Amino acid sequence: MSRILVFVDNDRGTLSPSALEALTPARVLAEGLDASLELATVGEGGRAALEPVGLPGHVMSHPVLTDYAPEAYGEALAQLASEKNASVVISLGDDRGAEVMAHAAAVLDQPLVANVTEIVDTGGPDGAWEVIRVRWGGSLLERARLRSTLKLLTIAPHTFPAPDSAGDAAGSLTTFVPEIPDALARTRVVERVKLAEGLTLATAPVVVSGGRGVGSAENFAILEELAELLGGVVGCSRVATNNGWRPHSDQVGQTGTRIAPDLYIACGISGAVQHWVGCMASKQILAINTDPEAPLVTKADYAVIGDLHEILAAVIAEIKARG
Amino acid sequence: MNILVCVKRVPAPGARIVLTDDSQGIDTRHLGFTTSPHEECAVEAAVQLKEKHGGTTTVLTLGPPEATEQLRYSVSVGADKVVLVPADTTELDPQATAAALVEAIEELETETPFDLILFGNESADSGGYQVGIRVARKLGRPVISGLKGIEIDGDRMVGRRETDEGFEVYRLPMPAVAAAKEGITLPRYPTLPGRLKSRRAEIQEVPAGLRTGGQEMVSLLKPAEEVTETVILGHGAEAAPGVVRLLEEVGLL
Numbered sequence: 001m002s003r004i005l006v007f008v009d010n011d012r013g014t015l016s017p018s019a020l021e022a023l024t025p026a027r028v029l030a031e032g033l034d035a036s037l038e039l040a041t042v043g044e045g046g047r048a049a050l051e052p053v054g055l056p057g058h059v060m061s062h063p064v065l066t067d068y069a070p071e072a073y074g075e076a077l078a079q080l081a082s083e084k085n086a087s088v089v090i091s092l093g094d095d096r097g098a099e100v101m102a103h104a105a106a107v108l109d110q111p112l113v114a115n116v117t118e119i120v121d122t123g124g125p126d127g128a129w130e131v132i133r134v135r136w137g138g139s140l141l142e143r144a145r146l147r148s149t150l151k152l153l154t155i156a157p158h159t160f161p162a163p164d165s166a167g168d169a170a171g172s173l174t175t176f177v178p179e180i181p182d183a184l185a186r187t188r189v190v191e192r193v194k195l196a197e198g199l200t201l202a203t204a205p206v207v208v209s210g211g212r213g214v215g216s217a218e219n220f221a222i223l224e225e226l227a228e229l230l231g232g233v234v235g236c237s238r239v240a241t242n243n244g245w246r247p248h249s250d251q252v253g254q255t256g257t258r259i260a261p262d263l264y265i266a267c268g269i270s271g272a273v274q275h276w277v278g279c280m281a282s283k284q285i286l287a288i289n290t291d292p293e294a295p296l297v298t299k300a301d302y303a304v305i306g307d308l309h310e311i312l313a314a315v316i317a318e319i320k321a322r323g
Numbered sequence: 324m325n326i327l328v329c330v331k332r333v334p335a336p337g338a339r340i341v342l343t344d345d346s347q348g349i350d351t352r353h354l355g356f357t358t359s360p361h362e363e364c365a366v367e368a369a370v371q372l373k374e375k376h377g378g379t380t381t382v383l384t385l386g387p388p389e390a391t392e393q394l395r396y397s398v399s400v401g402a403d404k405v406v407l408v409p410a411d412t413t414e415l416d417p418q419a420t421a422a423a424l425v426e427a428i429e430e431l432e433t434e435t436p437f438d439l440i441l442f443g444n445e446s447a448d449s450g451g452y453q454v455g456i457r458v459a460r461k462l463g464r465p466v467i468s469g470l471k472g473i474e475i476d477g478d479r480m481v482g483r484r485e486t487d488e489g490f491e492v493y494r495l496p497m498p499a500v501a502a503a504k505e506g507i508t509l510p511r512y513p514t515l516p517g518r519l520k521s522r523r524a525e526i527q528e529v530p531a532g533l534r535t536g537g538q539e540m541v542s543l544l545k546p547a548e549e550v551t552e553t554v555i556l557g558h559g560a561e562a563a564p565g566v567v568r569l570l571e572e573v574g575l576l
Binding site: 016068070071074093095098099101102103105106107109110111112113114115130132134135136137138139140141142143144145146147148154186187188189190191192193194195197202205206230231232238241242244248249251254255262263270271272273274276284286287292295296297298299300301302303304305306307310311313314315317318319 | 336337338339340349360361416417421445447448449450452453456457459460461466468469484486488489490491492493495496504506509539540541542543545546551553554558559560561562563564566567569570575576
């Protein structure tokens with residue numbers, strides 16, 4: 001029976017809300033291939049976090065693996081895959097998953113398909129697979145062929161729901177001790193700095209965002225005012241960042257933050273692909289723009305046509321008038 | 324301090340990506356090209372380190388002859404040397420790309436060893452999230468991805484990366500490799516003297532073997548697009564009551 005390993009990252013024993021997403025397509029794959037499905041994680045904290053999932057698996061254990069160390073993690077995963085003769089290794093393609101899998105792929109000198117959204121065919125000639133993967137941050141997809149004996153894939157985040165973590169019975173996770181050269185401890189977290197907690201782009205229920213149409217750093221004041229009235233935060237497009245109007249940490253987009261607020265208010269943003277992929281998961285979008293043909297206006301749920309400064313001032317006045 | 328930055332030339336799509344008739348690529352007839360955003364920031368970070376610590380910044384790209392446009396641009400914003408690794412395809416898989424880059428880097432390092440090699444975290448177009456890591460492993464050097472801050476402390480590269488709560492710090496012994504993310508620093512605009520210098524810049528060609536990797540593009544496809552019926556709430560200030568009603572419906576007021 002062939003073996004599918006699902007690498008599930010944990011941060012000192014804590015699973016992120018999306019940590020188990022890759023398990024959903026992996027289960028379907030295991031059924032289709034009649035393969036055994038096994039978890040792979042790191043450390044005793046990882047064992048405790050994954051036991052409730054109710055699957056068999058492996059806990060990679062080594063002094064270098066006590067905190068996140070991408071080189072050593074990748075080395076350990078590669079050794080596990082080789083030793084257990086795995087035919088597939090899958091991970092979520094979040095920051096760490098993508099990084100650890102790339103290290104494992106490099107160690108094993110095998111191809112790695114990043115950000116897969118669908119496994120189309122596992123029965124191609126010579127064992128080739130066909131998968132669909134993300135390009136351009138999601139505005140384009142690619143049908144890709146993967147030719148290798150060992151298949152390494154990351155799954156695009158937010159593509160599959162995480163399964164209900166409570167299984168029928170606690171899974172049994174066995175300890176795997178990899179051989180890790182001491183030198184690999186060189187790439188390891190040595191310090192953590194916590195920043196002030198509060199509303200962030202990623203968590204705010206409403207984001208009031210500005211682009212080229214805002215015109216200057218000072219002009220963002222009115223967006224700040226509306227965001228504060230609504231209990232949200234200010235975001236911006238790449239143009240606003242590149243012009244130095246807003247810090248990069250405010251940027252919504254493919255190379256900025258991807259957001260999913262209840263309402264996204266896009267002011268003076270035309271809606272290039274780069275921006276759209278960052279805000280397309282918003283539940284509702286209100287676009288404010290002078291151009292009724294702007295791509296973001298045509299993709300938005302609601303739009304107001306006109307000068308954003310005038311419109312925002314009127315909206316703020318209206319809210320204040322309600323008391 | 325000698326720094327190498329590996330960049331990728333990518334199309335600059337506006338609001339809509341149009342595919343060629345055979346779905347083998349993006350229709351770029353009406354598009355400009357640019358340096359992939361993460362790499363553009365990596366170039367700026369490298370130039371700033373050079374300005375602070377001395378040394379040279381070399382920018383390398385693997386691509387078609389037209390990619391010299393991006394190399395010249397990097398000279399206009401402060402790069403000292405530029406290198407083209409010629410490739411007539413933009414569809415080399417990550418494994419093959421990394422192998423070719425390693426070959427070119429080893430060739431360059433017979434003259435100048437690099438203390439630091441920077442990549443972008445992922446290319447804007449194909450987004451494989453792995454080339455920098457593969458190159459580092461092949462060269463036997465430490466590497467981190469997601470680099471959002473960089474400083475040099477003696478023989479160490481001190482790198483920061485973002486987490487949900489704040490950031491993590493790594494201290495890698497150099498020579499080291501890192502894959503940078505946009506926001507590590509703000510790229511400057513070219514100056515007039517920079518532009519003039521970029522026109523005269525000599526482009527070094529370093530050929531490398533281009534093998535076939537295990538991942539192959541079959542075709543590109545557009546994701547199913549939701550057709551949205553946009554409700555126009557009004558024009559100008561008169562739309563304010565409509566906007567406020569929407570804010571109430573969403574539960575924000």
